[in-house]
Amino acid sequence: MRQLCAVVTLAAISLPGFAADKKASRKPTLAQQVTVILADPAVSRAHWGVYVSTLDGKPVYGLNDGQYFVPASNNKVFTTATALALLGPQKTFTTCITAEGIYATPAALAGNLVLVGGGDPNLSGRSFPYLSPSQRPKPAPPAADPLQYLAQMADQVAASGLKVINGDIVGDDTLFPWDPYPEDWAIDDTVGDDGSPVSALTINDNRIDVTITPATDPGKPATASFLPAVPYYSLELHIITGAPGSATRISSERDLGSRTVRLSGTIASDAKPYIESLAIHDPAEFAALALKQLLEARGIEVTGKAVARHRLPVSPAPK
Structure with missing residues (x-):
């Protein structure tokens, strides 16, 4: 082009x-x-x-x-x-939850619960309409929960009376073929959030943020937390707190297909928390894991795992 x-x-x-x-x-x-x-x-x-x-x-x-x-x-x-x-400007996208299997009782599903992606790019905490930085209220309000819409769907499942799911939680993004990366990308393009995969099931822009906070004393290790707080990646943290006023230098690495992220570098003891934004390797799997966590927090037992369901580019589109 x-x-x-x-x-x-x-x-x-x-x-x-x-x-x-x-x-x-x-x-x-x-x-x-x-x-x-x-x-x-x-x-x-x-x-x-x-x-x-x-x-x-x-x-x-x-x-x-x-x-x-x-x-x-x-x-x-x-x-x-x-x-x-x-x-057209009035187009809407629908993300739904469906059950696969039978209900052993009104409160127990023998089968999978499936989160079906409809291509919605805005399942996040983003505010609409977009405001430029000069138009945003000051002080800025607390950031919205990036899982807020998924949480609303979990509330609906809980309100149905379902208590046990004897099966998996499935993230289904088969509306789009599973072709997440352009063929000419380098491996390191897939680490940061500007290299997030394409998926019909997109939560929080297929991005997870790691907030790195320095220790009070130089020489001590920094700490880190995830947002959304979903245990998708494991973290190897090798970041040391530097002297006040020193430079913050942080690098991230993740092997292709791996769920382990390595963060290394330094952050000054008087620096503000630093945010490293990472691409989610498999958005459908992440969405399933997030939904499973939300359902369990609402007292619903899930005996299976969180898994992804993809469609290869050579496979026909779902009807």
Whole structure:
């Protein structure tokens, strides 16, 4: 795919290296302005593709515009616009819980309880509508529970009178094929939250945050906690508290497919808690584990495990 840039209005641009002149004929051309921008040492070593057109599609300027580039995050603009155009602004997504099996009694299910993902990207504590930082209330209110909607569903299950599930809690994301990562990603792309897998069952943006808090005394180990507080990852923590005012340097590692995260580095004794955001390796499995934990907290016994149900790309979509 080609990388595109927005339409440029020349009169609105003023760049170092070009003296202001009242005569329109002496204004720098768009090509000259792009040349100045790309000559900056901060960006000159990158490979750039630029295509500028008028709103009716008439070409204005091109640089390497016939070449292909990795789309990167600007591709989100086009996919989001396409989804909005095809689905419409009133589109809703449904996430449901279903039972597989039979009820031995009204309070006991002999079979699995299945959380079925419907592609909802917003099962989180996110507030709507979005507010820019300058518009947000000060002081900021406490952050919402990232599992709040899953908790509401667990409340509904408990209200049904169910007390025992003799089976597994299944996270079902078969609406989308299980193809979580682009084929050209490196292994370390899958660790941080900007590399979260694609899934039809997305809880908290398929992200889990580790909050690292320094000890009071330098030389002591730091502590860490998860949000959401779901025991999905195990943590190997090798972070030492540094002297007041020292730099905070923290790195994270996780082997592909592993459920163990290694955090190492230093954090100053007077530093604020540091948040390391991690991608959830298997979002459907995580959702099942979170639901199992919420159900058990409401007095519902679950004899089985939390498991994921995926659909391979070559398999047909569910009916």
